[in-house]
Amino acid sequence: MAIDHRHRILIADDDPSIRTALRATLEAEGYWVMDVVDGREAIEALAREIVDVAILDLAMPHFDGLEVLKEVRRVRGMTVPPVLILTAYDSVTAAMESARRGAVDFLRKPITPNALCAAVRQAIVRGGMPLSGSGDGAAQHSPDNGLQ
Amino acid sequence: MSGGQQAHAVRKVGQMLESIPHHQPKNATATPRAVDDDVVCRLYRAEDWPGVRALFGEEGMAIQDAADDETHDFPFGEGVDVGWVALTDGKIIGVVVARERAGHVAYISHLKEHPDWKGREIAIRLASIALRHALEQDCLKVVLYSVSRTDVAADFERAGLLPAGGYGRAGHKHLDFYLDLYRRLDRTEQASAMPPATEIHLHDQSEGASPRAAD
Numbered sequence: 492m493a494i495d496h497r498h499r500i501l502i503a504d505d506d507p508s509i510r511t512a513l514r515a516t517l518e519a520e521g522y523w524v525m526d527v528v529d530g531r532e533a534i535e536a537l538a539r540e541i542v543d544v545a546i547l548d549l550a551m552p553h554f555d556g557l558e559v560l561k562e563v564r565r566v567r568g569m570t571v572p573p574v575l576i577l578t579a580y581d582s583v584t585a586a587m588e589s590a591r592r593g594a595v596d597f598l599r600k601p602i603t604p605n606a607l608c609a610a611v612r613q614a615i616v617r618g619g620m621p622l623s624g625s626g627d628g629a630a631q632h633s634p635d636n637g638l639q
Numbered sequence: 640m641s642g643g644q645q646a647h648a649v650r651k652v653g654q655m656l657e658s659i660p661h662h663q664p665k666n667a668t669a670t671p672r673a674v675d676d677d678v679v680c681r682l683y684r685a686e687d688w689p690g691v692r693a694l695f696g697e698e699g700m701a702i703q704d705a706a707d708d709e710t711h712d713f714p715f716g717e718g719v720d721v722g723w724v725a726l727t728d729g730k731i732i733g734v735v736v737a738r739e740r741a742g743h744v745a746y747i748s749h750l751k752e753h754p755d756w757k758g759r760e761i762a763i764r765l766a767s768i769a770l771r772h773a774l775e776q777d778c779l780k781v782v783l784y785s786v787s788r789t790d791v792a793a794d795f796e797r798a799g800l801l802p803a804g805g806y807g808r809a810g811h812k813h814l815d816f817y818l819d820l821y822r823r824l825d826r827t828e829q830a831s832a833m834p835p836a837t838e839i840h841l842h843d844q845s846e847g848a849s850p851r852a853a854d
Contacts, residue, residue: 583683583722587736587749590692597688 498615499541502526503533503559504548504577509600513546516604517611530554537563542572544614546598549578549585557585560592573614577602678761680768683722683734690731691724694751718746723768725752725761732756735765737772745773748784750791766791770798774818783814792816 500522502513510526517524525540527533531553537545547556554562556576564571576589579600589597595617596610683691718740725733732753738746747769752761766788773781781800783792792814796802800816 583720583736584738584748586683586685586688587691587722587734590688590695591749591751593695594692597692599685 497521497523498543498611499523499525500611501533501536501540501542501545501572503528503530503536503546503551503556505529505551506548509548509577513607516607520608520611522611528552530556530559533559534562537572538566544573544575544611546575546577546611549576549580549589557588557592557594560594564593573618575610575614677727678725678732678759679727680723680725680733680764683724683736687724687731690726691734694731694734694753721772722749723765725765727756733761733765735762735769737769739773739776739778743777743779744782745769745776745778745780746782746784747773750783750785750788762788763791763794766794767798770795770800779818781816781818783816 500517502510502517502524503526504510504513505528507528510528514524514526525536525542527536529552530547533545533547533551533556534554536542537559547559549556551559556574556578560571560574560576571593573595574593575596575598576585576594577598577600578585581599586597595614598607598610602610718738720736720738722734722736724731733756734749734751735747736749738748740746747766750762750766750769752759752765762785766783770781781795783795785791792802795816799819801819803815803817
């Protein structure tokens with residue numbers, strides 16, 4: 492039986508078009524991708540599956556992305572995979588809270604495929620470690636045309 | 640007090656708070672304003688996120704206590720929020736967020752200063768900026784989520800706010816402050832020659848004067 496050595500990415504977003512676009516982009520890069528539709532499924536998936544990076548939408552039914560991060564951290568402690576928060580909200584509070592809760596990146600929709608892949612690569616390389624100083628992020632932290 | 644009188648009172652307080660050091664002017668652009676020899680406070684930008692994340696460091700790993708859960712008292716996307724960062728040599732050493740909601744209420748949260756910069760009043764400076772912004776938006780109530788920052792709470796009181804205990808929707812403790820309009824009106828009308836309460840606390844502290852002189 493062949494072992495799949497590909498990095499495993501979890502996508503949690505209630506918008507099917509987003510899930511489809513993110514999945515297509517990441518699979519084209521060679522990642523193994525699974526997706527779920529809300530925060531509850533994300534918590535279950537993170538408890539059940541081993542993933543290298545989780546991409547969590549901020550606003551989802553049942554649990555939002557930050558609640559998922561909090562719950563998984565409560566259950567798994569330090570063994571939480573790197574979490575990227577993805578959001579359409581232009582909210583400073585959400586950005587700060589994502590940083591405070593230990594997300595490794597804060598991505599704004601729409602995001603280009605290049606920015607998405609760069610953020611995932613960075614997350615895999617750095618693991619759960621925070622990005623260093625200002626302007627050091629691989630992902631772009633401003634909106635641009637790309638995946639809706 | 641009628642709505643017009645209330646608005647007038649708020650404007651008066653706003654005028655008094657003009658002298659808060661290191662604030663960003665209303666409708667400020669991202670133009671930095673020097674607050675110290677080597678510290679600059681300016682509006683938060685999206686590209687600051689990695690620096691803010693580094694400032695919070697691994698704190699996120701330890702956040703499991705519901706009492707520290709600040710922001711789920713209100714849904715994301717509700718209200719208007721604005722943030723400020725303090726920088727030195729391009730490194731973010733402090734942050735604060737002010738969120739305005741309907742009903743003339745402002746929430747000040749995510750107040751954080753770098754541990755290496757404690758004693759430089761970075762947090763107080765940032766909180767003063769957020770407070771001034773809230774008052775410029777005619778907020779009559781200010782909620783401070785950083786309950787452990789007693790120095791900031793004291794600073795708010797010196798600026799003429801009345802403290803009151805408060806709890807958020809999820810039962811988390813925070814500090815509520817109300818604008819003392821009657822006290823402010825009385826003071827502004829009888830003693831225009833007096834320096835505003837907020838004029839003293841930062842500069843004069845550094846020069847050894849009493850920060851409570853205005854009270």
